[in-house]
Amino acid sequence: MNGNPYQNKKDYRRFLNFGFLVIISGLLVLGAFVFPVYASGSVAILLTSDEEAYTRPAEVFMKEINMPVEIFNLHGDFKKHKKVMAEILSKKPSLIFASGAKAAYAAKVGTQSRQDIPVVFAKVLNWKKYKLRGQKNMAGVATLVAPGTQFANMTTVAPEVKRIGVIYSKAHSKEIIEDAKKAAMILGLELIAEPIARSKDMRRAYEKKLEGRIDALWIIADPVVYTPKNMDWLKRRSIRRKLVTVGQSENIVKLGVLLAVNADDSSIGSRAVSIAKRILVKKKKPKKIKVKAPIGTVTILNLNTAGKIGLKISQEIIDTINIVIKKK
Amino acid sequence: MNNSFSVYKTVTAFLIIPFIVLWGGGGSFSEASQPEFYYFNPDSSQSNLGRLKHEMDSFFSQAGCAFTFQPFAHQVDLDRKLKEKPPAFLFAPDWYLQKYGGKFKLKGFLRPLRKGKSSYRKVLMVAKASDITPDDLEDNSLAMTSMGPGWANILNKIMFSAKGVNAGELDTVIVPKDSDAIIAVALGQVEMALVVKENLARINNPRIMNAVRPLIESAPIPMPVISYSKGAASPSDIQKLKEVFLDAGKKQMRAKIMEMLQIDEWQSISK
Numbered sequence: 352m353n354g355n356p357y358q359n360k361k362d363y364r365r366f367l368n369f370g371f372l373v374i375i376s377g378l379l380v381l382g383a384f385v386f387p388v389y390a391s392g393s394v395a396i397l398l399t400s401d402e403e404a405y406t407r408p409a410e411v412f413m414k415e416i417n418m419p420v421e422i423f424n425l426h427g428d429f430k431k432h433k434k435v436m437a438e439i440l441s442k443k444p445s446l447i448f449a450s451g452a453k454a455a456y457a458a459k460v461g462t463q464s465r466q467d468i469p470v471v472f473a474k475v476l477n478w479k480k481y482k483l484r485g486q487k488n489m490a491g492v493a494t495l496v497a498p499g500t501q502f503a504n505m506t507t508v509a510p511e512v513k514r515i516g517v518i519y520s521k522a523h524s525k526e527i528i529e530d531a532k533k534a535a536m537i538l539g540l541e542l543i544a545e546p547i548a549r550s551k552d553m554r555r556a557y558e559k560k561l562e563g564r565i566d567a568l569w570i571i572a573d574p575v576v577y578t579p580k581n582m583d584w585l586k587r588r589s590i591r592r593k594l595v596t597v598g599q600s601e602n603i604v605k606l607g608v609l610l611a612v613n614a615d616d617s618s619i620g621s622r623a624v625s626i627a628k629r630i631l632v633k634k635k636k637p638k639k640i641k642v643k644a645p646i647g648t649v650t651i652l653n654l655n656t657a658g659k660i661g662l663k664i665s666q667e668i669i670d671t672i673n674i675v676i677k678k679k
Numbered sequence: 680m681n682n683s684f685s686v687y688k689t690v691t692a693f694l695i696i697p698f699i700v701l702w703g704g705g706g707s708f709s710e711a712s713q714p715e716f717y718y719f720n721p722d723s724s725q726s727n728l729g730r731l732k733h734e735m736d737s738f739f740s741q742a743g744c745a746f747t748f749q750p751f752a753h754q755v756d757l758d759r760k761l762k763e764k765p766p767a768f769l770f771a772p773d774w775y776l777q778k779y780g781g782k783f784k785l786k787g788f789l790r791p792l793r794k795g796k797s798s799y800r801k802v803l804m805v806a807k808a809s810d811i812t813p814d815d816l817e818d819n820s821l822a823m824t825s826m827g828p829g830w831a832n833i834l835n836k837i838m839f840s841a842k843g844v845n846a847g848e849l850d851t852v853i854v855p856k857d858s859d860a861i862i863a864v865a866l867g868q869v870e871m872a873l874v875v876k877e878n879l880a881r882i883n884n885p886r887i888m889n890a891v892r893p894l895i896e897s898a899p900i901p902m903p904v905i906s907y908s909k910g911a912a913s914p915s916d917i918q919k920l921k922e923v924f925l926d927a928g929k930k931q932m933r934a935k936i937m938e939m940l941q942i943d944e945w946q947s948i949s950k
Contacts, residue, residue, distance in 0.1 A: 410755055414828070415853070499866040507858070507884040534866060538886040617753045621853040625820070629850060646822055646863040647854035650726075667881065670727045670939065671858060673752070 393419040395444035399451025400427040411620030436461030490637035497644035499534025509595040516565035520575035567595035593660040611651045618647020714767030718750040721824035767912035773901035787904040791942040798899035820850040822860035823873040837897040865890035
């Protein structure tokens with residue numbers, strides 16, 4: 352009888368394959384206990400819909416994060432959120448990037464019992480309304496640029512501005528006014544902020560508290576203050592008084608406001624990556640990071656309004672503006 | 680008679696169908712036949728790309744070049760267009776050509792000069808009140824314009840390796856304009872900003888500039904390059920573009936766009 356138990360090559364190969372399988376299975380079982388089940392290493396991107404406003408930050412996020420990424424989409428239908436979130440959670444993502452309000456809220460609700468999975472949100476206009484910061488695994492990028500960014504761009508276009516007036520409601524804009532006061536101090540500007548409680552009080556507030564005391568008017572997205580009627584009145588008054596006006600939408604510049612400073616969507620994606628890396632690599636807690644203002648901007652200038660208020664802007668400065676509106 | 684009629688129909692079809700195809704596709708055909716000149720220059724303070732396109736289209740028309748000029752504010756859009764179909768010509772940062780030149784068969788042939796130099800420098804800026812020193816750059820946030828996916832290697836090469844710092848470990852945010860980066864530092868949104876030295880003089884706002892200070896200057900960075908795509912640019916178009924940008928007799932014609940691009944003159948890139 353031959354001392355070698357493997358009488359032929361086929362038996363020997365079978366034995367090796369079996370042994371290999373046993374070793375691999377053992378390692379997998381061991382790994383399941385050693386490594387956290389939810390740290391798959393990939394990032395989930397959840398889109399509200401296919402609109403460019405949501406896909407652009409996601410596109411940049413995907414390019415810059417340097418990690419495997421899976422994309423999920425609510426296609427504008429919040430009713431799909433449970434199913435989509437279940438699918439996301441089954442993939443065990445290390446982080447979720449949610450682009451748009453529906454995606455952010457879906458991610459918040461979906462990770463309520465899984466707050467070990469951090470969520471970074473972006474492109475949510477009223478993130479406070481959705482209480483997105485109320486959950487400890489949530490951090491985000493704001494949609495509107497910070498007041499200081501608007502003031503800095505305003506004073507680049509109109510260096511003579513020293514005193515900025517703003518009318519606001521405490522119910523909607525108390526925090527932004529606090530941020531604005533700090534920014535004004537850094538830039539050496541005076542901010543005169545007048546609160547009102549009702550839309551119809553706007554004119555009186557302007558005439559009693561701001562008229563003759565300001566060089567520029569800051570128009571914030573406050574629903575109590577800025578009704579179409581109030582906006583129209585302010586536009587005519589600011590031209591009559593030759594005031595510099597700055598807001599946050601291309602539409603109001605087209606309607607006659609001098610300057611708008613919007614957030615650049617690609618840069619929002621990059622800011623989100625910065626937050627994601629702080630969480631995943633530097634192990635910072637999302638609730639400590641909070642909601643960061645976007646840094647990259649798209650600036651829009653109405654040259655016709657500049658002419659009407661007697662503001663001369665050099666071609667060199669105009670060339671630094673992204674979109675210039677003028678009558679041909 | 681039937682035979683001659685069917686012959687007649689066949690001949691007519693052969694004559695009419697190509698005419699319909701050419702007429703219907705005429706617009707796109709004529710567009711496709713115009714060589715495209717793409718522009719991507721994140722380090723330029725020229726952000727009004729609408730005006731740039733208008734002036735470049737006028738310039739090319741005046742110079743007798745039937746090129747379509749297309750500027751891009753973001754690399755992600757340029758990458759997408761290049762993947763669809765490389766243009767005949769591309770004006771882009773040197774790092775872009777280094778990274779993607781092989782893939783899109785791009786060959787640099789013209790480089791701009793500014794004050795006689797074919798390179799420029801960037802400056803690392805911090806808030807005036809910041810306690811960051813050149814020997815203490817780690818663990819800080821940095822805002823800067825795009826330098827592509829190899830940005831960390833580039834930054835290490837031009838600045839950070841010399842300070843014993845790996846730029847790849849910095850918390851970076853990419854912005855479309857140098858002014859965004861400087862404003863972010865002034866307001867305390869980031870700790871550092873990397874901006875083109877010449878652009879500092881153009882950020883004509885003492886309220887911002889009084890809130891920041893320079894920390895380190897980079898090593899020289901090659902100026903952006905005009906390249907042509909092999910197969911997309913014809914030899915005659917390449918020659919035409921060389922003449923337009925190098926011919927001393929056309930200096931007055933190109934003065935306006937040179938000023939917009941902050942370029943003094945062009946030089947040919949030798950092999």
